[in-house]
Amino acid sequence: MRIVDCHVHTVDGITDAAAILNAMDRNGLTRMLVMSKLERNSLQQTRRNLLDTKKLCDAAPDRLSGLAWLEPTLPGMGGLAREALCDLDFAGIKIIPDHWYATEPRLEPWWELMHELKAGILFHTGILYGHEDGSRFCQPVYLEKLLHYPNIRFAMAHISWPWCDECLAVMGRMRAVGNPQWQSYIDMTPGTPAYIRKQAIANAISFCGVERLMFGSDSVIPSDLKHQGELVKRDGALFDELGLSAAQKERLFSGTAEELFPPRG
Ligand SMILES: [Zn+2]
Secondary structure, eight states: OOOEEEEEEEOSOOOOHHHHHHHHHHHTOOEEEEEOOOOSSOHHHHHHHHHHHHHHHHTSTTTEEEEEEOOTTSTTHHHHHHHHHHTSOOOEEEEOOOSOOTTOGGGHHHHHHHHHTTOEEEEOOSOOSSTTTOGGGGOGGGGGGGGGSTTOEEEEGGGGTTOHHHHHHHHHHHHHHOSSSOOEEEEOOSOSOHHHHHHHHHHHHHHHOGGGEEOOOOEEESSOOHHHHHHHHHHHHHHHHTTOOHHHHHIIIIIHHHHHSOOOO
8 A cells, every 4th residue: 555644844964865765664655745844034044944855855756755844924935935846846835824824915925826836735733832822823714715726725734633623614615615626635644632533534534535634644854753653553543443445545545645745846
């Protein structure tokens, strides 16, 4: 079975692609979406982070794809977004709404650019362990704004825990718009506590279908990716408990991520 992890973080100093690929092999991973390191203040540092991630992905472009982690409110970020998607082969963009709401008029030129570039975006949604008191900006309902930019496709990470029902409501809203394609997806990366995880995934599958959900681990590289291996087993067991077919499991483990974030370049 192909397994794609749509949610992997990077820290400084990544050079050893071979070790990362070995760890992926141990976990049975086909491909990973690797986010560049977050930079909240400097355009220049953001670009350096993108180039680090590109260097890593270039070592195995069929197995490692970049997500450019960008802060849209920094001046000049539009040009860097264009460079990331058009020249640096990033598969998509990662965004945390950092003390701004997606509905603010100042963001409209940014969404217009994302629409023009037909960007796939992975949003952090849900409670946020960082960014000071930033969780409220990450409620999924604010992403309804994106229905005005139909070429954007986006995923809501962590099933938006604790706003899992709100996440599904946004899914239903975007499905109803049509636009003509259904723009939204759900990244099942943990965040949901054990007591609710099975029900949250069952609810999401029942309301949206497996075609809208994708596997992610929130792993950090460089590391031995042990957490990723454990999560493949844990989520796989949960999918079995839910009585999913092999084809449905393959869709959750890889098909949806391949559809939203296909390799570029
Ligand atoms: Zn994460």
